[in-house]
Amino acid sequence: MYKILLCWRYLLTRYLALACIISVTLGVATLIVVNSVMSGFSNKLQDRLHGLLSDIVIEGRTFDGFADPDEKMRRIRESAIGEKIAAMSPTMEVFAMMQFRMPIEFGVDEIQTRPVRVIGIDPKSRAAIGGFAEFLEEQKNATEPSFELRDPVARRRYELRQRALKPPLVETDPTQPPPPAPPETEFKIPEGIIVGHALATFRYTNKDGKVVEYDVLKPGSEVILTTVSGRRLMPVYDRFVVCDRFKSEMSEYDANFVFVSLEHLQKLRTMEDRVTSIQIKLKDAREAPLVVAELEKLFPKSVYQVSTWQDKQGPLLAAISIEKGILNILLFMIVGVAGFGILSIFTMIVVEKTRDIGILKALGASNGGIMKIFLGYGLLLGLVGAFFGTGIGLLITERINEIERFLTGMTGQPIFDREIYYFNEIPTYVSTWSILIINFGAVAIAVFFSVIPALKAALLHPVQALRYE
Amino acid sequence: MHDASPILKAVNLHKAYRKDAINVPVLRGLNLEVFEGEFVSVVGASGCGKSTLIHLLGTLDRPDQGRIYLDGSRIDNLPAKQRDRLRNRTFGYIFQFYHLLPELNTLENVLIPHMIELSLWRWWWNRRELKQRAIELLDRVGLSHRLKHKPRELSGGEMQRAAIARALISQPRILLADEPTGNLDAANGAEIIRILRDLNRNHGLTIIMVTHNHELVPLTNRVVRMQDGVTIDQQTINPTKALVG
Numbered sequence: 001m002y003k004i005l006l007c008w009r010y011l012l013t014r015y016l017a018l019a020c021i022i023s024v025t026l027g028v029a030t031l032i033v034v035n036s037v038m039s040g041f042s043n044k045l046q047d048r049l050h051g052l053l054s055d056i057v058i059e060g061r062t063f064d065g066f067a068d069p070d071e072k073m074r075r076i077r078e079s080a081i082g083e084k085i086a087a088m089s090p091t092m093e094v095f096a097m098m099q100f101r102m103p104i105e106f107g108v109d110e111i112q113t114r115p116v117r118v119i120g121i122d123p124k125s126r127a128a129i130g131g132f133a134e135f136l137e138e139q140k141n142a143t144e145p146s147f148e149l150r151d152p153v154a155r156r157r158y159e160l161r162q163r164a165l166k167p168p169l170v171e172t173d174p175t176q177p178p179p180p181a182p183p184e185t186e187f188k189i190p191e192g193i194i195v196g197h198a199l200a201t202f203r204y205t206n207k208d209g210k211v212v213e214y215d216v217l218k219p220g221s222e223v224i225l226t227t228v229s230g231r232r233l234m235p236v237y238d239r240f241v242v243c244d245r246f247k248s249e250m251s252e253y254d255a256n257f258v259f260v261s262l263e264h265l266q267k268l269r270t271m272e273d274r275v276t277s278i279q280i281k282l283k284d285a286r287e288a289p290l291v292v293a294e295l296e297k298l299f300p301k302s303v304y305q306v307s308t309w310q311d312k313q314g315p316l317l318a319a320i321s322i323e324k325g326i327l328n329i330l331l332f333m334i335v336g337v338a339g340f341g342i343l344s345i346f347t348m349i350v351v352e353k354t355r356d357i358g359i360l361k362a363l364g365a366s367n368g369g370i371m372k373i374f375l376g377y378g379l380l381l382g383l384v385g386a387f388f389g390t391g392i393g394l395l396i397t398e399r400i401n402e403i404e405r406f407l408t409g410m411t412g413q414p415i416f417d418r419e420i421y422y423f424n425e426i427p428t429y430v431s432t433w434s435i436l437i438i439n440f441g442a443v444a445i446a447v448f449f450s451v452i453p454a455l456k457a458a459l460l461h462p463v464q465a466l467r468y469e
Numbered sequence: 470m471h472d473a474s475p476i477l478k479a480v481n482l483h484k485a486y487r488k489d490a491i492n493v494p495v496l497r498g499l500n501l502e503v504f505e506g507e508f509v510s511v512v513g514a515s516g517c518g519k520s521t522l523i524h525l526l527g528t529l530d531r532p533d534q535g536r537i538y539l540d541g542s543r544i545d546n547l548p549a550k551q552r553d554r555l556r557n558r559t560f561g562y563i564f565q566f567y568h569l570l571p572e573l574n575t576l577e578n579v580l581i582p583h584m585i586e587l588s589l590w591r592w593w594w595n596r597r598e599l600k601q602r603a604i605e606l607l608d609r610v611g612l613s614h615r616l617k618h619k620p621r622e623l624s625g626g627e628m629q630r631a632a633i634a635r636a637l638i639s640q641p642r643i644l645l646a647d648e649p650t651g652n653l654d655a656a657n658g659a660e661i662i663r664i665l666r667d668l669n670r671n672h673g674l675t676i677i678m679v680t681h682n683h684e685l686v687p688l689t690n691r692v693v694r695m696q697d698g699v700t701i702d703q704q705t706i707n708p709t710k711a712l713v714g
Contacts, residue, residue, distance in 0.1 A: 001587065001588075001589050001592040001593075002581055002584035002585050004589070005573070005577065005584065006570075006572065006573075009572035009573065010572065356570055356571070358568075359568045359569075359570060360570075360581075360585070361529070361553075361556075362527075362529055362556060362562050362564075362568070363556065363557060363562070363581055363582050363635075364553045364554065364555075364556040364557025364558070364582060364585050364586065365553070365585050366549070366550065366553045367549065369585065461530075462529045462530070463529050463530045466529075466564070466568065
């Protein structure tokens with residue numbers, strides 16, 4: 001009983017111990033904030049990565065893919081794992097160059113060329129896989145997204161642009177009355193294309209320090225894709241009209257991906273009935289390893305590669321995990337520094353309390369009892385510090401965007417550069433397990449660093465302690 | 470001589486302290502017998518080993534040589550746990566500088582020996598009864614109005630009375646008082662001696678008191694004079710029943 005009573009009284013009366021509590025509080029709060037932000041980024045990245053990639057992908061090992069995807073999908077459906085499949089979609093991927101004319105409002109008649117990754121999809125089955133329709137700006141969450149330029153304003157924009165670019169056929173004589181206007185010709189709208197948001201826009205920071213976004217491609221804009229045909233690798237190209245934009249908030253995808261109709265891409269590349277991959281969505285994603293093993297039996301490894309989305313993004317996910325681990329170790333060192341603070345302050349407290357230790361021993365307290373007072377004191381400091389640290393950490397995590405804006409306003413330096421990240425808010429994710437581990441770690445460090453002063457107190461000779469001046 | 474066997478007996482006690490690599494002998498073969506119900510005063514010049522004797526008798530320290538017996542059983546070589554228990558239950562301590570714990574109030578200071586003795590559960594179960602007993606003891610030493618006061622809010626005399634109450638809470642068999650009036654004025658010193666005599670006469674408590682104040686000697690049963698770490702003289706002043714035999 002005396003141990004608890006004295007721990008509590010020491011906590012309330014020794015203001016020096018406040019320094020220990022503050023250092024533990026700061027360490028815990030920092031760890032929680034950094035972990036939450038890192039987890040937020042990591043989860044968002046994983047969501048985006050997984051959002052765009054299906055659970056499992058079957059890919060051909062050659063550039064020209066494989067033939068007859070329908071037959072392959074039928075074989076999968078009829079196999080033992082058929083009932084585990086939620087949706088499948090054939091896809092063709094190829095690199096290409098995309099060209100487009102800068103909008104008139106920019107005042108420069110310039111043609112831009114960008115390297116892109118063209119993905120030929122069947123929009124309906126691709127939407128069933130997920131990670132596509134929900135990222136479309138115009139047809140957001142549409143059950144049946146398409147490559148049709150449906151928006152009348154966009155259609156009109158396309159027509160006006162085409163007319164503006166068309167040179168006059170005859171030189172007009174200013175002395176003669178103008179000839180009657182020719183009847184408006186029906187423009188043939190080319191195949192639709194969905195372009196990545198970062199390809200369709202460019203961002204820069206204006207004089208006021210705000211990130212401004214300009215549209216260079218919007219629905220109704222025309223682009224030309226140049227790629228290569230299948231086996232003969234001859235250059236092929238076609239005109240497309242932008243019918244929608246794709247914003248996954250993953251800059252790698254938004255800045256590289258363009259989607260076109262699979263059928264059209266097959267024709268353009270003279271690769272009818274060939275695809276480069278089949279995307280598979282499972283009813284239960286946890287069964288992916290089992291399904292992969294079965295698919296590997298159906299499709300020989302020499303020709304096909306079957307992988308999960310984690311396999312495909314393995315290095316990136318591993319890098320995030322390693323980064324988070326290293327950061328955690330570094331931050332726990334901050335709590336370790338707090339531990340050394342506890343060690344020095346406790347040593348001082350033991351010296352200060354030498355006579356009290358002698359009194360307690362004279363009254364029958366054992367060495368173990370004295371040790372427990374100081375270990376308990378360390379535990380209490382750790383618990384109080386961790387409690388306040390958790391509160392502050394959670395509060396900062398919840399208000400991280402307001403704090404970021406405030407600090408950016410105060411310092412003039414952007415802390416979270418929205419030009420780099422395509423998120424408007426700093427993503428956070430608070431994991432109960434992380435908080436428990438951080439709290440446990442901080443309390444363990446506080447107790448660990450109390451051991452030496454507690455031992456010193458326990459081993460004090462009672463007579464020398466009573467005579468201590 | 471007397472027939473009763475001593476409650477506490479020291480035989481050929483030697484104790485030396487090391488100071489700056491020099492061995493300083495304090496006790497050099499001291500012998501002492503204390504009988505139940507006695508009030509013994511130990512006097513002698515500073516540095517003659519009075520306080521060291523009290524510490525050895527009360528198991529706060531171990532002799533370099535010699536033996537100490539309690540009720541005929543040797544206690545100087547007991548393991549630490551049993552010595553802790555003796556200090557908690559058999560011996561009561563009063564110090565010159567009171568040695569109350571500054572973080573605790575008067576009542577809590579008095580209850581500390583019980584808090585050390587009992588497990589958390591037993592303390593919680595008996596707390597009302599124990600508190601009542603502590604209040605009664607504080608009432609007996611005239612401090613019932615100072616229960617919630619911290620030591621810094623008490624006078625020297627009050628602190629020493631609180632220390633006496635603390636020493637008595639475990640109902641010890643022997644009270645060891647190391648200069649209990651040494652830091653008090655005459656009036657407060659007299660009050661402390663009055664309380665100790667009352668405890669000895671009316672409650673039969675055995676008391677060994679180290680003092681410099683020769684005026685207190687006539688108020689005890691027996692005086693032990695020390696010089697250079699040995700007893701040079703023992704004189705019975707007011708015989709107790711035990712001494713009379």
